[in-house]
Amino acid sequence: AQKVTQAQTEISVVEKEDVTLDCVYETRDTTYYLFWYKQPPSGELVFLIRRNSFDEQNEISGRYSWNFQKSTSSFNFTITASQVVDSAVYFCALSDMNRDDKIIFGKGTRLHILP
Amino acid sequence: DTGVSQNPRHKITKRGQNVTFRCDPISEHNRLYWYRQTLGQGPEFLTYFQNEAQLEKSRLLSDRFSAERPKGSFSTLEIQRTEQGDSAMYLCASSYTNTEAFFGQGTRLTVV
Numbered sequence: 001a002q003k004v005t006q007a008q009t010e011i012s013v014v015e016k017e018d019v020t021l022d023c024v025y026e027t028r029d030t031t032y033y034l035f036w037y038k039q040p041p042s043g044e045l046v047f048l049i050r051r052n053s054f055d056e057q058n059e060i061s062g063r064y065s066w067n068f069q070k071s072t073s074s075f076n077f078t079i080t081a082s083q084v085v086d087s088a089v090y091f092c093a094l095s096d097m098n099r100d101d102k103i104i105f106g107k108g109t110r111l112h113i114l115p
Numbered sequence: 116d117t118g119v120s121q122n123p124r125h126k127i128t129k130r131g132q133n134v135t136f137r138c139d140p141i142s143e144h145n146r147l148y149w150y151r152q153t154l155g156q157g158p159e160f161l162t163y164f165q166n167e168a169q170l171e172k173s174r175l176l177s178d179r180f181s182a183e184r185p186k187g188s189f190s191t192l193e194i195q196r197t198e199q200g201d202s203a204m205y206l207c208a209s210s211y212t213n214t215e216a217f218f219g220q221g222t223r224l225t226v227v
Binding site for chain 1: 155156157159160163170171173204206208218219220221223
């Protein structure tokens with residue numbers, strides 16, 4: 001069975017601080033995709049990143065970076081120099097690469113960036 | 116193309132009524148997904164289409180729920196005899212095979 005665990009329900013940090021959102025996943029599949037989505041108050045899920053299970057290289061995109069570690073089944077997301085606009089709910093998710101059908105989401109981490 | 120479009124954005128209905136939601140995917144996306152999201156939870160998969168074929172349905176999708184995607188373009192999700200437990204955000208997403216899925220803004224259903 002596939003499962004995504006985001007242990008941090010809610011995090012608050014002061015603007016300009018760095019913050020890391022944790023994600024641990026479970027899957028029996030050997031090939032899979034991992035995702036992060038952002039859900040601002042407007043409700044729309046905004047795609048941030050997709051990584052495949054073959055590629056463990058860390059990725060950086062501006063203030064965002066992702067750390068994929070297969071050995072610990074983790075795919076953590078760090079925001080550096082956080083800004084108030086980063087306030088949102090962030091979801092980590094998983095899907096089977098071969099079937100490429102449903103995405104299994106975690107319960108999300110609500111991030112508050114305080115001015 | 117402005118992305119995945121869902122209508123209506125909000126729907127309030129009385130218990131027992133039928134409701135229908137519409138999703139217009141990004142053009143040329145062959146896959147279309149429906150998810151349901153309740154407060155404080157992540158989206159839960161309901162069903163998905165590849166072109167016009169409905170390929171998988173979650174156990175969450177009771178007999179009161181039906182989804183269609185005629186001609187492989189837009190999709191509709193109908194809920195018959197709505198119950199209070201159906202109150203949720205219904206999200207639609209689309210993708211092209213082996214690419215990431217993009218979500219619409221959702222339809223928020225409130226059953227009173």
